[in-house]
Amino acid sequence: MKLALIGFGQAGGKVVDQFLTYDDAIDGGFVESAVAVNTATTDLRGLESVPQKNRVLIGQARVNGHGVGADNELGGEVTEADIDEIQHAIDRVPTHEIDAFLVVAGMGGGTGSGGAPVLARHLRRIYTQPVYGLGVLPATDEGGIYTLNAARSFRTFVREVDNLLVFDNDAWRSAGESVGGGYDRINREIVERFGLLFAAGEVGHDDHVAESVVDSSEIINTLSGGGVSTVGYASETVETDSGGLLDSLTGSADSGLEDGAATNRLTSLVRKATLGRLTLPCDAGSADRGLVVATGQPTQLSRKGVERGRQWLEDETGSMEIRGGDYPRTSADEVGAVVLLSGVTDVPRIDQLQQVALEAQETTEQVQATAQDEFASLVDTGGELDALF
Numbered sequence: 001m002k003l004a005l006i007g008f009g010q011a012g013g014k015v016v017d018q019f020l021t022y023d024d025a026i027d028g029g030f031v032e033s034a035v036a037v038n039t040a041t042t043d044l045r046g047l048e049s050v051p052q053k054n055r056v057l058i059g060q061a062r063v064n065g066h067g068v069g070a071d072n073e074l075g076g077e078v079t080e081a082d083i084d085e086i087q088h089a090i091d092r093v094p095t096h097e098i099d100a101f102l103v104v105a106g107m108g109g110g111t112g113s114g115g116a117p118v119l120a121r122h123l124r125r126i127y128t129q130p131v132y133g134l135g136v137l138p139a140t141d142e143g144g145i146y147t148l149n150a151a152r153s154f155r156t157f158v159r160e161v162d163n164l165l166v167f168d169n170d171a172w173r174s175a176g177e178s179v180g181g182g183y184d185r186i187n188r189e190i191v192e193r194f195g196l197l198f199a200a201g202e203v204g205h206d207d208h209v210a211e212s213v214v215d216s217s218e219i220i221n222t223l224s225g226g227g228v229s230t231v232g233y234a235s236e237t238v239e240t241d242s243g244g245l246l247d248s249l250t251g252s253a254d255s256g257l258e259d260g261a262a263t264n265r266l267t268s269l270v271r272k273a274t275l276g277r278l279t280l281p282c283d284a285g286s287a288d289r290g291l292v293v294a295t296g297q298p299t300q301l302s303r304k305g306v307e308r309g310r311q312w313l314e315d316e317t318g319s320m321e322i323r324g325g326d327y328p329r330t331s332a333d334e335v336g337a338v339v340l341l342s343g344v345t346d347v348p349r350i351d352q353l354q355q356v357a358l359e360a361q362e363t364t365e366q367v368q369a370t371a372q373d374e375f376a377s378l379v380d381t382g383g384e385l386d387a388l389f
């Protein structure tokens, strides 16, 4: 599917930069345009692939290019104030050619976490295409302010987008590694999973096995139930010496065996993708909708395997809305399965964030109530005080 990518804040910009590189590398064709928005000049300067003219600095009047320092209320305010500057850059996007917008942001900082929901609301008011979010959750050891920002922003971001795709940094850092040390690796994991999914909807219908190729409308329909989504991916390297003279000589018995192996391989890849590490770990059974995409050499893409995987996911989720199809890639030496689980509800990390948001709200209310009590008692004693002077 064709996307207009908008990276908000430092993490958002870097992930969008990486999406551009990946799209080029796999010849995916899913990025129509890429824009980066930030309050910090240095973050915009550090980008490599987003075109200079599509880098938008906002909030200059308030923070003078120095960032908002993890203050996400300020991030939201400067976005509201400078929304026309962002719109100006989006005006250059050929929006009639895109299937959707994707707003990418780290939820723990100030600019992306505060600004991304404001931009999503703006885009949904103006355009008819769906507006998706890709939210990156902070690692748990990053500190309270990051968790609190994420807890607050998450609720707003889910409300303002048509579907929120989530990646949890915490689940993806390696043992003993600080999350910052592994951003490059983590960002590659992000773009591979979501990139393969979006590129899948971009295959022309004259390509191999055209009738079973995933269409962008299938991705859109899978995401149209709203809520929160997560993606799983599993792959295997395969020998690709098929299609030569040998094949035509070995006859149908061997090719029957190969078909069986390809079917079994794909069925287990779908299970591995679903039950392995998801971009946002959750109980896959709680998904409302799903999409299974088989990717790799056209000869390895067993339609029966995809169908079995799809049926298995139907049983796992109890959902009747599980779609399936292929993304043939002639240059790939791996066969893989991407599984999109949409509208997931049993997500421990989100429960934890909601708890944090609730506690923060209670603390704020307590502080306000104590301040009101103190003020009231000061007013009560006002007469006595007056008498003293």
Ligand SMILES: Nc1nc2c(ncn2[C@@H]2O[C@H](COP(=O)(O)OP(=O)(O)OP(=O)(O)O)[C@@H](O)[C@H]2O)c(=O)[nH]1
Pocket (backbone or CB within 6 Å): 008, 009, 010, 011, 012, 014, 015, 039, 040, 043, 067, 068, 069, 070, 071, 105, 106, 107, 108, 109, 110, 111, 112, 113, 136, 137, 138, 139, 142, 146, 169, 179, 183, 184, 186, 187
């Ligand atoms: N996956 C990933 N996460 C990142 C990256 N850079 C920062 N983060 C995460 O994003 C959160 C911080 O958000 P940033 O995007 O740096 O902050 P910002 O939106 O630019 O906001 P301010 O810096 O406060 O103005 C933290 O939770 C980081 O772990 C990155 O390149 N990849």
